[in-house]
Amino acid sequence: MPLDDTRYLKGAPVAARIIAEVRAAADKAVEEGFPPRLVSITVGDVAAVDVYVRNQRAKAGLAGIDFEERRFPAETTAAELEAAIHGMNADPRVTGIIIQRPVPAHIPVKAIQAAVHPLKDVEGMHPASIGNIVYNEIELAPCTAAASVELLKATGLDLKGLEVVVVGHSEIVGKPIAFLLMSEGATVTVCHHMTRSVAAHTRRADALFVAVGKPRLIKGDMVKPGAAVIDIGINAETAPDGSTRIVGDVDTDSVKDVASWITPVPGGVGPVTVAILLRNTMVALNRQRALYQSTYATEGKMAAE
Ligand SMILES: NC(=O)C1=CN([C@@H]2O[C@H](COP(=O)(O)OP(=O)(O)OC[C@H]3O[C@@H](n4cnc5c(N)ncnc54)[C@H](OP(=O)(O)O)[C@@H]3O)[C@@H](O)[C@H]2O)C=CC1
Ligand SMILES: Nc1nc(=O)c2c([nH]1)NC[C@@H]1CN(c3ccc(C(=O)N[C@@H](CCC(=O)O)C(=O)O)cc3)C=[N+]21
Structure with a gap:
């Protein structure tokens, strides 16, 4: 069938709708002093990942989300990678972390995925995130x-x-x-x-x-x-x-x-996958803001203590 046949369920319009929603939310978050930032981790050179990362960068730009690419050499050890991830977990400027697959065979991808703080797991692959979808909390999914x-x-x-x-x-x-x-x-x-x-x-x-x-x-x-x-x-x-x-x-x-x-x-x-990653970044940002709010914005209570 020709590509304009309505039986073709195309990704572009669905992706565009999601990205427009993300853009509105991201612009508002920037105004309020919480700019969303997505960090991509690539280990080694993998051609299959390049297309995905290129699309992520382009669409993050359209959605008003900062995109930072961190490339690690193929010889990086799992411990070095974990240390880098822990640094990003602790960095309030980093909203979300995505580890591009595949990673070299010497790196245990499950352990690395679990090193990402659940609040920064924009891929929905942390065991805690997978657990949420089992409990019907499906706002942020793989x-x-x-x-x-x-x-x-x-x-x-x-x-x-x-x-x-x-x-x-x-x-x-x-x-x-x-x-x-x-x-x-x-x-x-x-x-x-x-x-x-x-x-x-x-x-x-x-x-x-x-x-x-x-x-x-x-x-x-x-x-x-x-x-x-x-x-x-x-x-x-x-x-x-x-x-x-x-x-x-x-x-x-x-x-x-x-x-x-x-x-x-x-x-x-494919195109919708990238849009969902950006939507997940905004879900993660909102969860981090809620935690920040409940931790620091308790003036009365703090004063009373
Ligand atoms: N569009 C996107 O964003 C993405 C696309 N992909 C693509 O999706 C595809 C699947 O990826 P992924 O899930 O990571 O692949 P995996 O190799 O991890 O899983 C493949 C699955 O298919 C099952 N399987 C294998 N052979 C058969 C068969 N003959 N009949 C029925 N089931 C079979 C396997 O079962 P068992 O474990 O029992 O062997 C396994 O569950 C790939 O083409 C990948 O490139 C992946 C990620 C993102
Ligand atoms: N941690 C992790 N999660 C993934 O989900 C993951 C991954 N690693 N590694 C690589 C694979 C592959 N993948 C793609 C997603 C979108 C397009 C995509 O946008 N494709 C477009 C563009 C094609 C093009 O520009 O040529 C399309 O299908 O139309 C491609 C590939 C996600 N993967």
Whole structure:
């Protein structure tokens, strides 16, 4: 189908709406003396991360959020990285910290993620943040998962009681998507590499989320007619002529004739992921301000003590 077909559920308008909301909130926070600042940590040289960081910088600029990139050499030790993160935790000028994945194999990414103070965890990957979404507190969730759910909401479908299937159950994407959808009242089935028949599940789905990392895994005959398909995959594919392009986990050519909505790759989940990161930065800022308020703005009480 041509790219202007309304069945394409594009990320740009959803991202633009979120960024405009962030801009208004950020401008107000600056006026009130609390400028939001996002720090990106990259370890080593990873081409896959570059696109993401470039987009973060550009969109942070549009949203009125300061963006600082900290690049560490590939040989940095986990202890050095933790020390740097502790410094940022203690620095009141830093609102949020994002650790770009992947990091070199000698760095335990879970421990590094947990070193970020929960109030500065704009990625929603700290165990405390993951715990919040299990408790139905979904204001700040892992960016890609939250972006995928925003795109489903953009279809106008009612999530309550909706039959949803999620293929892939990683901590960063599949699992948080399932928790967010459960919070919204959907009936959720999660498939993974041990699922006996992925197709038997996907064919029942009114909404299908795919986050596996396998190009064209989901074909048209695996999709229920009229379904909404959210393709989270980002895979680099090399053509016989040597050129590379980005494809998702869904075989768009065959699925487009069956589904009522499908997110393109690129141009679908990716741009919304960046917008959610910026929205999370404002949520983090507001939480930090509330803590500051309750700690210092208790004049009467302090005087009485
Ligand atoms: N747009 C964005 O912002 C982002 C996009 N991505 C993209 O999303 C995709 C997934 O990323 P991520 O979740 O980090 O990947 P992981 O490799 O961490 O997880 C892949 C998941 O897919 C499951 N799986 C593997 N093979 C199959 C199969 N044949 N059938 C069903 N399930 C299978 C795995 O199950 P098991 O563990 O049981 O093996 C695992 O749960 C990638 O293409 C990645 O590039 C990722 C992050 C952000
Ligand atoms: N801690 C961490 N969290 C992540 O969520 C994470 C990460 N590390 N490392 C890398 C992957 C990849 N990822 C992308 C997000 C958006 C685009 C994006 O904006 N893509 C656009 C632009 C494409 C382009 O400009 O070529 C699109 O899909 O249309 C890309 C890639 C997040 N990831």
